[in-house]
Every structure is written in structure tokens, then in C-alpha cells.
């Protein structure tokens with residue numbers, strides 16, 4: 001996703017979170033104008049007058065004590081509170097180890113670097129994701145190879161993985177995009193059979209589960225983001241989880257200038273031991289994280305209940321195809337609530353107009369990601385001095401690469417079908433869900449008029 005697109009995604013999340021729009025006052029059945037005239041054409045909106053749950057949530061009475069202690073202690077750099085947060089996150093996710101870092105982007109960069117994925121390698125990834133899932137591959141010098149999506153689940157299609165594996169393939173990055181789990185059992189079976197690393201991009205999938213096992217614990221490493229719009233917001237922040245002690249020691253050392261840590265030990269007094277950088281979380285970020293963690297379980301439950309209810313309410317509207325979860329999913333995170341919009345059932349009303357009409361009815365919504373596999377950063381990486389230096393010419397034939405990395409189903413999802421509601425809307429009431437469904441029904445009933 002380019003910066004423009006990402007900014008507009010984050011703006012959408014921000015707007016939805018701010019409660020710029022509102023929740024219903026009157027059931028549509030009681031008000032002819034609500035029922036008949038679309039708000040976009042001057043009618044009353046389905047939803048008026050009160051705000052969506054704001055985001056992020058901060059409750060001074062419970063959340064500020066620890067933060068103030070940190071601020072007043074003067075110990076602001078990585079120390080006990082960061083270690084406590086890591087311990088809590090590892091326990092929450094069900095992983096032996098956790099390392100916090102500055103953001104999800106660098107959690108991914110670090111995980112790939114410490115699995116020694118780099119120059120010459122290929123890494124399989126979905127095109128339906130945020131830029132960081134792909135840039136971590138290029139950042140380490142490897143080449144991203146795109147696996148098309150299963151449009152029903154919005155995830156990397158496990159049926160299309162094996163055909164993309166070559167002798168250069170080193171790893172798969174399953175991205176549990178929108179907070180809906182990938183089919184990890186199948187992905188792990190393929191990875192184990194083909195001897196590939198799996199780095200889960202769980203940056204949108206806090207607490208999501210397959211058979212009660214949390215996302216981030218299936219692969220060799222799981223990466224999380226705690227950015228402001230996320231279900232577990234710190235402002236900025238990220239984490240890597242893994243059960244592999246030697247790998248986690250390397251990650252720790254890397255995030256702390258390459259200084260010795262655990263099994264990454266040098267001669268006593270000899271100093272820095274490996275190539276590293278500095279990615280440490282601060283004590284005050286950890287204090288915010290600990291406060292947010294207190295409400296994550298309950299919020300996750302609410303999002304699941306509301307998402308299930310809303311899905312049921314809209315699934316029979318012609319042309320509305322809500323997400324499908326794989327059968328073994330016991331919980332999703334619902335960073336976003338996605339469905340596919342098929343304009344044919346709406347008398348040909350284009351998706352852009354559908355979104356406009358829905359927003360006018362008081363329902364914030366977005367068309368989601370655009371096509372990552374066609375963005376200029378890929379070609380520019382191939383043309384960069386580094387890539388030219390390290391790769392033979394035939395592997396940098398961009399025309400051939402672009403052809404081999406076409407993802408027609410992703411194209412349709414991005415350009416025609418996907419519609420998102422943001423996670424904070426799923427913290428609303430049952431009535432809010434009814435009103436969202438009613439607004440979609442209203443647009444459906446008025447599709448012909450709205451087309452003009």
C-alpha cells in the first residue's frame with residue numbers, strides 16, 4: 001500500500017474512531033423518510049445524533065497510575081516495565097518468549113533478519129496487506145513472491161502456495177489480515193514439508209485463534225503491532241513472539257545495538273557481538289500497553305459477538321458477501337469487518353457510490369487496500385544499486401516478475417469488491433449493528449435512484 005493509501009486508511013480509522021458519525025435514533029420502520037429517501041439524495045439518515053465508540057480508549061482512573069509512576073521515576077528507557085509487558089504479552093499469546101520493539105514494521109524486519117532471510121531468497125506473501133508485510137522482505141534483500149487471495153476469507157489462498165515455491169524460496173509470511181486467521185494448519189503442513197520458515201504477520205491479529213491456539217504461535221515467529229489504530233494501541237510499538245530461545249536471544253541482541261544477550265555471548269568484556277540496531281520500547285509505552293492489555297480480552301469478545309450478529313443480519317442482502325472464517329477458527333480479532341460488494345445485485349451501482357451512500361446514512365466505511373503487487377516500490381527496488389549488484393540480471397527482469405506475480409482475485413477485491421467497517425464500530429451496541437444492516441438494506445432498496 002502506498003503512503004497516500006495508508007494515510008487514507010488511517011484517516012478512515014481515525015474518523016470512524018472519532019465518532020464523526022452517529023448511531024440511530026429511530027427505527028426505519030417508523031419513519032417513511034428514513035425508509036424511502038436515501039440520505040445522499042436529501043432524505044434523513046438511518047443513523048443520527050450519537051458517536052461511535054472513540055479510539056483509543058483511555059481511562060484516567062485506572063490507566064494513569066502506572067504511567068505516572070514511570071514518569072516520576074525518571075527511568076524512561078527500557079527497564080522493568082518493558083520486561084513485565086513482554087512477560088504479559090508472551091503469556092497472553094501463549095508463547096515462551098516475547099521481545100517488544102518500536103513497531104510492527106521492525107518486528108517483521110528483525111524476525112526475517114534473525115532467520116537469516118536475505119539476498120538471493122524468495123519469500124511468499126499475500127498482496128492483500130499493508131506495505132510492511134512486503135517491505136520487510138525487500139529490506140532484508142530478498143524478493144517477495146505474491147500468492148493470490150481466497151476472496152471469501154480475504155487471506156492468502158493455501159491452494160496457491162505450492163505452485164509459487166522455487167529452489168530460492170526460504171519462507172512464507174502468512175498475514176492474518178483484517179484480524180481474520182489464515183489457514184495455518186495447511187500453511188504449516190506445506191512449510192514443514194518444503195522446509196520453509198514461517199513468520200506470521202499477526203500485526204492485526206491480537207488474540208485471534210485457531211482451535212484455541214493464538215495467531216503468532218504457529219510459525220517460527222509471530223509479529224505484532226501496537227500502533228494507535230490497532231486493537232491493542234500504544235501509539236507505536238511492536239512485538240516478536242517465539243518459542244525458539246536462540247532466535248529470541250539474537251532478536252534481543254539485534255534490537256539493542258548487537259550487544260551480547262543470552263546465548264548471543266562474546267568474550268567477557270569484548271563488547272558488541274553482532275550487527276545490530278536500536279529498536280527498544282520505552283517504559284512509558286510499556287505502561288500504556290499494560291493498561292490496554294487489561295481490556296483486550298473483553299473487547300475481543302465484544303467484537304466477535306457483534307461481528308457474528310452483523311454478519312448474520314447482512315448475509316442475505318443480495319450482493320453482500322460477508323467474510324468467511326476457516327472452519328477451525330475459534331476466534332477472530334476483527335481489526336476490520338470486511339464484506340464483498342457485488343454491484344450487479346445493486347443495479348450496477350459502483351462501489352464508490354455505495355460507500356458514499358452508506359456514509360451519508362451515518363455508517364463510516366472504506367474500500368480498503370489497493371494492489372500492493374503493482375506499486376512502484378517493487379520496480380524501484382529491482383532498479384536500485386543494491387539489487388543490481390547482488391542479483392543476476394535474469395532475476396531482475398521486472399516485466400517477467402510482474403507477469404508472474406499477477407493476482408487477479410486480489411485485483412477484483414481491491415478495485416471492485418472489498419468494503420470495511422473499522423474495529424471500534426464493533427464495540428458499539430446490538431442496535432448499532434442493526435442500524436448498520438438497515439443502512440445497507442436502505443441503499444440496496446434505493447440502488448436504482450442512487451445510480452443517477
Ligand SMILES: Cc1ncc(COP(=O)(O)O)c(C=O)c1O
Nearest residue numbers: 103104105130132133203225227
Ligand atoms: C498487516 C500489518 N503488518 C505490519 C504492520 C506494521 O505495523 P506498524 O505500523 O506498527 O509498523 C501493520 C500496521 O499497520 C499491519 O497492518
